[in-house]
Amino acid sequence: MNGWRRLLRPAYGPGTVSGFGDGEMRQRAVVLVAFSMTRDAMVAALMVAVTETSPGMDVDRLPDAEVRRLVEERAALEGTPGLDRGEAWLRESQTELDDKEYVLLQACFRAVNRAYPVDAFGTVLLSGSPLRPSLRCTVSGCGWSRPEGVLEQLLLEGVEHGQTHAGGER
Numbered sequence: 001m002n003g004w005r006r007l008l009r010p011a012y013g014p015g016t017v018s019g020f021g022d023g024e025m026r027q028r029a030v031v032l033v034a035f036s037m038t039r040d041a042m043v044a045a046l047m048v049a050v051t052e053t054s055p056g057m058d059v060d061r062l063p064d065a066e067v068r069r070l071v072e073e074r075a076a077l078e079g080t081p082g083l084d085r086g087e088a089w090l091r092e093s094q095t096e097l098d099d100k101e102y103v104l105l106q107a108c109f110r111a112v113n114r115a116y117p118v119d120a121f122g123t124v125l126l127s128g129s130p131l132r133p134s135l136r137c138t139v140s141g142c143g144w145s146r147p148e149g150v151l152e153q154l155l156l157e158g159v160e161h162g163q164t165h166a167g168g169e170r
């Protein structure tokens, strides 16, 4: 029954109130809704938002808060079914994108990684310094860690260890 609590990832936002306009007189309440999103769904949401609002936008220069606002607004607009469709679209059409779309997609991946750090998506945290990287598991009571080692090997071990904690979606 408590399983879902352990699997929940860090929450972001809300950074905006969707659907609220100046002079809105009928407003009775602001309802907070939380969406559980995969990275692919966030990337797809950002890409659609950018394509629709300002295709020439330099996504790499967007502040993190703005990236989150765009993703959040798209989530509010499309809801869970729309986010699922976006994720499916991303999986299926990556090879069919033209050059411009591909460049934009890569920028959206970078922006989502920046605004929603990858660390937050797993149980294993990368720390230390570039020369002496280390890993530790953030699950309370686990205690797993690798104090130092070759980065590639560490990351591999980290991914493997992360999978030992159930629910290891990306």
Ligand SMILES: [Zn+2]
Residues within 6 Å of the ligand: 123, 137, 138, 139, 142, 143, 144, 161, 165
């Ligand atoms: Zn662990």
